[in-house]
Amino acid sequence: xxxxxxxxxxxxxxxEAGERAVRAALADHYIVRTAWVYGAVGGNFVKTIAxxxxxxxxxxxxxxxxxTPTWAAELAGGLVELVRxxxxxxxxxxxxxxxxxxxxxxxxVFEEVGADPARIHPCDSAAFPRPAPRPAYSxxxxxxxxxxxxxxxxxxxxxxxxxxxxxxxxxxTPI
Numbered sequence: 486x487x488x489x490x491x492x493x494x495x496x497x498x499x500x501e502a503g504e505r506a507v508r509a510a511l512a513d514h515y516i517v518r519t520a521w522v523y524g525a526v527g528g529n530f531v532k533t534i535a536x537x538x539x540x541x542x543x544x545x546x547x548x549x550x551x552x553t554p555t556w557a558a559e560l561a562g563g564l565v566e567l568v569r570x571x572x573x574x575x576x577x578x579x580x581x582x583x584x585x586x587x588x589x590x591x592x593x594v595f596e597e598v599g600a601d602p603a604r605i606h607p608c609d610s611a612a613f614p615r616p617a618p619r620p621a622y623s624x625x626x627x628x629x630x631x632x633x634x635x636x637x638x639x640x641x642x643x644x645x646x647x648x649x650x651x652x653x654x655x656x657x658t659p660i
Contacts, residue, residue, distance in 0.1 A: 524557030548607035581641030
């Protein structure tokens with residue numbers, strides 16, 4: 486994408502270094518950036534929140550960080566589409582459409598598992614100190630994706646509903 490990159494953490498700097506290495510090594514390449522990925526396999530935010538409903542009466546969840554939840558199955562499908570369509574080489578962003586806070590996302594997960602979303606309480610990032618700072622706004626623009634004629638991603642909330650329809654037992658299992 487055209488926005489300047491300015492990683493604030495070692496993790497971000499290594500991602501940027503990886504992108505630079507790909508660009509230097511290959512004239513023809515795809516780089517796809519994504520964020521807040523969840524799926525039926527492995528640990529992730531959706532599975533954690535769904536499981537915590539069994540272990541806690543209430544949850545405090547960060548409400549001052551914005552991003553875009555991305556279902557791994559849709560990300561994988563988008564990557565296949567990118568290669569199959571022969572879209573121009575370059576850098577793309579592929580995430581669910583729209584934006585949410587972690588708090589919004591957690592409430593949506595509770596709705597999907599039939600738990601009362603009022604049990605989720607908002608808090609700020611200071612309540613969960615991390616070794617590395619998390620960005621307050623990590624929403625990625627999908628302009629380059631749609632400009633290349635690729636199928637626009639689904640709205641993140643719709644994708645979450647689909648994920649639960651397809652893999653409810655994986656998400657609905659207590660951790």
